[in-house]
Amino acid sequence: MRWSQSKPLITTVNLLLLSLHLHLLPTPTLSQCRTSCGSIPIRYPFALDDGCGAPQFRHMFNCSTDLFFATPSGNYKVQSINYDKKTMVVYDPAMSTCSILQPHHDFLMTPIQSAIIPPTSDTVFALLNCSVDSPVLNHYKYLCFNFSGHSCDELYDSCNAFRIFRTGSGLATPTPSPGGFLSNGTTPSPGGFLSNGTTPSPGGFLTNGTPPPPATTTTSPPCCFTGYDSVKFMSMNILDCTHYTSVTNTDGLKGLGPPDWVYGIKLSFAVPDTGCERCAQSGGTCGFDTETEGSLCLCSTSSNFTRQCGAGSFSAVGRDCSPNILFQASFVILGALLVILHEFRMLNL
Numbered sequence: 340m341r342w343s344q345s346k347p348l349i350t351t352v353n354l355l356l357l358s359l360h361l362h363l364l365p366t367p368t369l370s371q372c373r374t375s376c377g378s379i380p381i382r383y384p385f386a387l388d389d390g391c392g393a394p395q396f397r398h399m400f401n402c403s404t405d406l407f408f409a410t411p412s413g414n415y416k417v418q419s420i421n422y423d424k425k426t427m428v429v430y431d432p433a434m435s436t437c438s439i440l441q442p443h444h445d446f447l448m449t450p451i452q453s454a455i456i457p458p459t460s461d462t463v464f465a466l467l468n469c470s471v472d473s474p475v476l477n478h479y480k481y482l483c484f485n486f487s488g489h490s491c492d493e494l495y496d497s498c499n500a501f502r503i504f505r506t507g508s509g510l511a512t513p514t515p516s517p518g519g520f521l522s523n524g525t526t527p528s529p530g531g532f533l534s535n536g537t538t539p540s541p542g543g544f545l546t547n548g549t550p551p552p553p554a555t556t557t558t559s560p561p562c563c564f565t566g567y568d569s570v571k572f573m574s575m576n577i578l579d580c581t582h583y584t585s586v587t588n589t590d591g592l593k594g595l596g597p598p599d600w601v602y603g604i605k606l607s608f609a610v611p612d613t614g615c616e617r618c619a620q621s622g623g624t625c626g627f628d629t630e631t632e633g634s635l636c637l638c639s640t641s642s643n644f645t646r647q648c649g650a651g652s653f654s655a656v657g658r659d660c661s662p663n664i665l666f667q668a669s670f671v672i673l674g675a676l677l678v679i680l681h682e683f684r685m686l687n688l
Contacts, residue, residue, distance in 0.1 A: 372624045372637065376402035382422055383615050383625045384608070391624065393611050394632040395455055408606075412447035418603060425610065426459065428587060430603045435467070435582045437498035437597045443582065445575050446604070456608040458567040463589045465494060466563040466570075468504045469580035474573065475563045483563035487593040491562035497597040504560050614647075621647035 372391035374381055386392025387402050400417075401407050407414040408429050415429035435441045446464075448457075463486050466475065475482050495501050563569075563580070575583065586592070587605040615625035618636035626637040638648035 372626065373402070376400075376406040377404060379406045379417055379420060380422075381406075383619075384610050385420070386626070390629045390635075391626045391637070393613070393625070394627045395451065395611065396608075397632075399452070399456075410446075410448050410452060412445050415604070425608050427456070427606045427608065428603050429606065431585075434602070435500060435584045436602045437494075437584075437600065438500055440500040440503065440582065443575060446570055446583070446585070448571070453571060456606045458585075459587075459605045459607045460566070461587065461589045462567065462605045463564050463586050464567065464570050465491075465584045465586065466565060466575075466578055466580040467494070467501060467560075467582040467584065469561045469563060469578065471561060473561065473563070473579040475565060475569060475578060475580075476561050479569075482565045482569045484565070486564055486589045489564070489592070489597075491564075492559050494562060494597050495559040506558055506560075617647050623648040 371388060372381075373387045376387060381387055381392075381400075384393035384396050385400060386396070387400055389397065399409055401409055401414065406417040408417055408427070413431070413433065415431050418428045418430050420427045431444070431446065433441050433444045434446075435444075466473075469476060495505050563578075569578070570583065575581070584602060585604050586600045587603050588601050592600055613625065613634045618625050621636070621638075623636040623638045626635050627633060628635055636647055
């Protein structure tokens with residue numbers, strides 16, 4: 340009789356202890372944050388999913404088959420991210436390069452982007468085909484500079500896409516080559532007459548007394564190598580230039596021609612100090628509350644803390660969860676003791 344009455348006691352105590360054991364188990368991590376897009380790894384402070392990463396970079400990235408950086412002027416393909424050097428290289432598909440000429444285009448960033456992920460100092464913007472009235476050639480000419488010994492004429496001469504900006508005047512004079520051929524590939528007739536029936540005089544004048552046409556001369560329109568601040572505060576219309584291109588790693592381009600330059604925009608970023616390393620070490624993912632943008636350590640789809648996951652983590656209000664867990668454990672143990680005491684008294688009735 341006493342044994343049969345003790346079975347509920349044992350069962351109750353076991354259930355309470357099992358409940359305590361399960362409560363003290365570390366929270367399994369199940370991050371809802373994607374960690375890559377194509378071949379580009381996604382790590383803090385960046386993220387693709389809302390609530391992940393740092394709130395300062397919220398909604399700045401999107402992923403299709405490739406990773407793109409979203410700005411007011413369009414989506415720029417991310418070519419690489421160096422988390423150690425804290426740099427990111429993006430490429431504008433609509434930007435002109437040495438090999439392709441694109442329509443008029445501006446590069447725009449939001450004020451927050453300009454502040455926390457601006458172009459690096461070794462990213463140079465080349466403003467092309469500028470008017471002589473351009474502000475960067477007059478009042479703001481101090482904004483233009485030569486980098487690594489390169490000049491605007493080098494761009495116009497070396498790049499197929501930019502040669503269209505060179506203008507010429509006059510026509511080349513057809514002169515015989517050493518083999519007797521004229522520059523246009525024709526030969527004088529046996530009588531020394533040109534194809535139009537005239538003969539050149541000994542002084543170089545045609546027999547009708549007219550001088551030969553002048554030699555072809557070409558001129559290049561102004562251009563300007565400048566930093567990001569110029570295009571940040573002045574649009575291409577204000578700058579009075581029709582096209583632009585941008586070059587990265589300019590410190591290492593000395594002696595290299597434009598066809599060998601690296602075209603793109605390198606950005607630099609800072610990582611907010613929110614204790615993310617501690618969160619990651621505990622198995623969590625750094626994120627934030629989508630309403631308050633307060634920092635969170637994302638531990639599972641239903642469990643978030645502000646510092647780290649598992650026992651000893653911090654709750655959403657920033658207090659250490661260890662006292663909270665100990666309090667709940669004490670409450671469970673006290674309940675078990677009360678049940679034992681109650682069952683013991685029932686056995687003695």
